[in-house]
Structure formats: C-alpha cells, structure tokens
Amino acid sequence: VGVIGLAIILFEGGLSTSWRRLREVVVPAAMLSTVGVVITAVLTGLIAYALLDISWLSAFLLGAVVSSTDAAAVFATLRYTEIRRRLARTLEAESGGNDPMAIALTIGLISWIEMPSFGPSDFVQLIVQQLGLGMLVGLLMGAAAMYIFARLPKTIGAFAPVTSVAAFALTFGVANMIGGSGFLAVYMVGLAIGSTPSRYRHQLVTFHEGLAFIAQVTMFVVLGLLVVPHALLAVAAPCIIFAVLLIVIIRPVAVWSST
Numbered sequence: 645v646g647v648i649g650l651a652i653i654l655f656e657g658g659l660s661t662s663w664r665r666l667r668e669v670v671v672p673a674a675m676l677s678t679v680g681v682v683i684t685a686v687l688t689g690l691i692a693y694a695l696l697d698i699s700w701l702s703a704f705l706l707g708a709v710v711s712s713t714d715a716a717a718v719f720a721t722l723r724y725t726e727i728r729r730r731l732a733r734t735l736e737a738e739s740g741g742n743d744p745m746a747i748a749l750t751i752g753l754i755s756w757i758e759m760p761s762f763g764p765s766d767f768v769q770l771i772v773q774q775l776g777l778g779m780l781v782g783l784l785m786g787a788a789a790m791y792i793f794a795r796l797p798k799t800i801g802a803f804a805p806v807t808s809v810a811a812f813a814l815t816f817g818v819a820n821m822i823g824g825s826g827f828l829a830v831y832m833v834g835l836a837i838g839s840t841p842s843r844y845r846h847q848l849v850t851f852h853e854g855l856a857f858i859a860q861v862t863m864f865v866v867l868g869l870l871v872v873p874h875a876l877l878a879v880a881a882p883c884i885i886f887a888v889l890l891i892v893i894i895r896p897v898a899v900w901s902s903t
Contacts, residue, residue: 649859656856658834669734677741680902685711705753712746744828748774777824782832785815804844805851
C-alpha cells in the first residue's frame, strides 16, 4: 500500500509542475536530493548509534529511512503557502527527487544487514543501478509519453486519465523489473507529461491531484495502524531527543552543506 501510494504521489508531483519551472532550481534541488540525503543519513546514523542500543549498520539504516522529506506532506503544504517562488520550486523538485535516493540507500543497507557477503562495493553498485536504470527508464518512457500525449485525439479525451494511469503503472513496473528505481522513473514521466503542451493537461492534473490526495490519506491511515502505542514507551525518551536533533541540527547542516 505504501509503495503504490508513494508512487502515485510522486507521479502527481511531477505532473503538476514542468521542466520550464524547474530549470532554474535543478542544481540546488539535485544537490539536496543526493548529497543532502547522504549527509542526513550519515549524521543521523551517528546520533542513532550514540542514543539507541543498535549496531552501526542498523543506525545508518535508521538514518537512511528518515533522510528524505515527506513528498506527500511537502506537495500538499506548498499548495496553500505563499513562500518565494524559487524556494517553493526547489522544495518541489527536491522532495520528488530525494525519495529514490533514500529508498536506494535503504534497500542497500537492508541487503548489507541480511547478507554478510554483501560489501561496500555491492552497496555502491546497487545505488548506482537503482538510480541509473530508474533515470534511463524515466527518460525513455517520458519521451514516449510526451509523443503520445501531444497527439491524443479529441475522440478519446474522456479517457486521457486512463492513459496517464497506464503510463504511470507501466513505467513503475518496467523500472522495477530491470532493477531500477520505479519512484524516480514515475516522477520523471510525470514531469515529462506535465511539460507537454496538451489540451488535456488541466484535466490530468485535476484527476491525479485527487488520486494523490486519496493516496496520502490511505498511507497515513496505514502508518497509524502499524503503530502499537504501548510499545513506544520504552523508546520514547531517546527517540524524542533523536527527532529534535534531526530537525534543529542535522537537517539544517545537511541543507547548508549541500547548497
């Protein structure tokens, strides 16, 4: 449920913007979503190891899990704010791009914990593979989607959202089948469709905005169902300290360092 929900949210995030809007912020957004994520994961891992009774790899896994911002919350919040345009676009692009990096780090660290033979070179190879193949699929499927959506005939206008859902699902599936990041691929395809001049663009944005809102609600309900309140008491104090340090020290340091 979480995987499907996040993919829907990232696709809508790309669809609701365009390459023309993101060109001026592509460098800081790319730095934040790659270097910033790694710095956050490393610093968070060091703090987690000091505060919690866990191994080094488990500490860095915790750092990787919390290293990305919440795309659902960022996209939803930016719709109702009036912050500076450049900053808003940087946040949009970074929030869409940091999830694939964080997920690649998470998958790599889980593999490292579960398989003793898995080493640093395998870890780096997995991350490069995830991001590289995800970007390749995103570029190819994005080019195909731009060609198709620029030429959709009026006779099937009512089914334009069906076409966009098919493009989203096919892209995610293909990227995952070949070992790439489906999240990065669907964000790039959404960005490609959002950048394509089409009479159906407003219709598609409206449809996927509603779909993404349903996905956000569903994801947060599922996350709430997974929490066992009485199990939180044993780790409440160190985790609250951990969260405060993450918010007021680690993230600002990561943002400053990567920009």
